Amino acid sequence: MTRRQEDGPNSRSNFRTDRMFQSGGRWYFYTREGTTEGPFESQVDAQERLSLYIDVLESTLLSPDTELSLMNG
DSSP: OOOOTTSOTTOTTOOOGGGEEEETTEEEEEOTTSOEEEEESSHHHHHHHHHHHHHHHHOTTSOTTOOOGGGGO
16 A cells, blocks of 8 residues: 555554545545445544554455455444
């Protein structure tokens, strides 16, 4: 995964605030892959799921074609 230039090597939990949004009282996040993930009950829940999403993408244990359907489960 490519990091933004201003991110340091240990910044894996840094979130861009424009990735998170609220609609109808529920929280969502945008991915770099162009998807919208959610809904989540709170902003904290959405941030935790975004962290998990990033961890899954960065994992060397998964192949590139692994389905990420666990994100909404």
